[in-house]
Every structure is written in C-alpha cells, then in structure tokens.
Amino acid sequence: MESGAAGLLRNRTVGAAAFVGALAICLSSPGFGRLWADTFLLLSSGREIAQHGLAPHEVLTLAAGNRSVVNQQWLAGLIDYETWKAAGYNGLAVLAALGFGTGFAMLAGLLRRRGASILVTVCCATLAIFGTLGLTF
Numbered sequence: 001m002e003s004g005a006a007g008l009l010r011n012r013t014v015g016a017a018a019f020v021g022a023l024a025i026c027l028s029s030p031g032f033g034r035l036w037a038d039t040f041l042l043l044s045s046g047r048e049i050a051q052h053g054l055a056p057h058e059v060l061t062l063a064a065g066n067r068s069v070v071n072q073q074w075l076a077g078l079i080d081y082e083t084w085k086a087a088g089y090n091g092l093a094v095l096a097a098l099g100f101g102t103g104f105a106m107l108a109g110l111l112r113r114r115g116a117s118i119l120v121t122v123c124c125a126t127l128a129i130f131g132t133l134g135l136t137f
Contacts, residue, residue: 013112020125021105025097027129032093032100039080039092042073046081049074104129 044060049071058069071077083095104125111121 012118013109016112016118016121017105017108020108020122020129021101023126024104024129025101028100028133029093029097031133032096035089042077042080043084045071045073046077046079046084049078050081 041060048055048059054071054074056068058067080092080095084092087094107128108121108125111124112118116124
C-alpha cells in the first residue's frame with residue numbers, strides 16, 4: 001500500500017485528469033457527431049490501406065499525379081476505417097471524442113505531475129479545451 005499522502009496525491013491527480021477528460025468529451029461531443037470532408041478522405045484512405053496495403057504513391061487525388069508520397073495519417077485512417085466498419089458513424093464519433101478527452105486528461109496529469117495545484121490544473125486544461133473546440137466543429 002502507498003503511504004497516506006502519496007495515495008491522496010495520486011487520487012487527486014487521477015480525479016483531476018478524469019474530470020478534465022470528461023469535460024472535454026462533454027463539451028466536444030456535438031462536434032464529433034458531424035462528418036466533414038476530411039472524415040470521408042480518412043475513411044477512404046483507411047479502406048484503401050485495408051484492402052491494398054500502403055501505396056507507394058498517392059492514389060486518391062489527381063493533383064498528386066501518382067507522385068511518391070508518405071501518408072503520415074495511414075494508421076489513423078486504418079483505425080478509423082476499421083472502427084467505422086465495426087460500429088458505424090456513431091462508433092467513429094465515440095472514438096474521436098475519447099481520443100480528444102484522453103489527450104486533455106493526459107495534459108491534466110502532466111500539469112499535476114509538474115506540481116500544479118488542482119485549481120490551476122483544471123483552469124489551464126479547461127482553457128486549452130475551449131481553445132481547441134473550434135477544431136471539432
């Protein structure tokens with residue numbers, strides 16, 4: 001067992017991280033329910049990778065003209081496509097919201113680890129959430 005002070009600090013850190021993550025998911029969930037052109041491009045890219053493997057050249061756009069490219073988002077496309085195949089668009093929205101919330105929970109954990117108080121952690125992470133909400137809508 002942990003000593004009393006260390007256990008309390010760990011519980012408060014986990015609590016703050018969970019609160020910030022849940023707040024991020026709640027605030028951003030309406031935005032993840034919408035589909036954007038990027039969503040369809042990522043799903044299409046994931047389908048191509050699932051069916052044919054990684055392509056050494058661009059196959060989805062005419063502008064690239066079969067030039068050699070490195071698809072930096074290949075894993076995200078593959079994960080999104082497989083999630084969509086298994087759970088549909090709702091599953092894709094849940095995956096995106098969980099990823100968003102997890103990132104902010106990790107931020108809160110890092111702030112606490114660096115010595116920030118609970119109040120400072122929650123305030124800074126909440127400001128960061130509000131700063132990125134425009135990216136989800």
